Amino acid sequence: MAKKKDLERDKLSWYIRLITLGDRFSYQDFFDRFKKGFVEFLIVFFGVLVSFSVEQQGENFGDRESNIDNLIGLRDELIDMHEYTLEYIDQNELITGLYEVQYQRWDQDNDSVFISYEPFEFHYAPLTFYTNRDPFNPPRVVYDAIKLDGTFRFLGSDIGRLINDNYDGTDLKYLIINTDKEEKVLIDDFSYRLGHQWVYDLDKIDVESNEFWIENREYIQEDHFVKYNLFKRIELWIQIREQLEAYDVNIKKNIKILNEVIAEKETEIVVVWWWFSRPSWLRASQKSEPEEPQDPEPSADQ
DSSP: OOTTEEEEGSOOOOOHHHTSSSEEEEEHHHHHHHHHHHHHHHHHHHHHHHHHHHHHHHHHHHHHHHHHHHHHHHHHHHHHHHHHHHHHHHHHHHHHHHHHHHTTTTTTTTTTTTOOOEGGGEEEEEGGGOOOOOOOOOOOOOHHHHHTTTTTGGOHHHHHHHHHHHHHHHHHHHHHIOOOIIHHHHHHHHHIIIIIIHHHSSSSTTTTTTTHHHHHHHHHHHHHHHHHHHHHHHHHHHHHHHHHHHHHHHHHHHHHHHHHHHHHHTEEEETTEEHHHHHHHHHHHHHSSSSOOOOOOOOTTT
16 A cells, blocks of 8 residues: 555656656655765765875875975085085186286296296196186086976975076076186187287297296286286186185075975875875974984085
């Protein structure tokens, strides 16, 4: 016997007939089926949602790992840049000191005024090597690789600006210009003087021979153009040294920042593909524990 709440199909309105599965309609049966369908829909919906979320987290996790690797690679390359800059500073100071002595001795009444005497009887004329130059060119392989593969954006805007300042910043551009184009101008002027003036006044031009600088020292002393050229180049070397020191200070600062960022990311707790920063109290307790001795960071004095 049908329940009292069951209604015959032909007595139902047209829109209820659309959702009636049998000859009779039951509100209780309808709501039971609706709840069952709704629950199944939620299960499928949230299952798909979680699946997409896990997939997205997997991609983000891969990006995170690549980001850490990139940060470590850039930190290590900045250390190489720091060491390269220190070596360049030492070279700059050596060359500047050598030619400052030559400039100060320029007008001395001495046939060996253009000869430098080193220990073990090694003698040479500093102006013999005057046309040599070494443009400032720090390592940038890791930086270029990161820019090429498109993962530079994962570093974040703050870190990106910090890194860009070392690799493509104004300070570096001026250093490259001064050690390349500006030096080349002075060298070209010196070479032009030799090729368009000295060759007509002197019997033989052999700047690699010490005898040449000894035999023609009075003529060279009277060439105020070459002396002024040397003066301007010494000024340029002094300016370059100041730029190098400022550039190295910036490199060391950024190395410290990258070390802090890397240390923070490496202390994050990873659960499946989700990662969480460790609580501040836990990080504080870890800092209070004795740490293994580490090599000191490179400094400008080393």
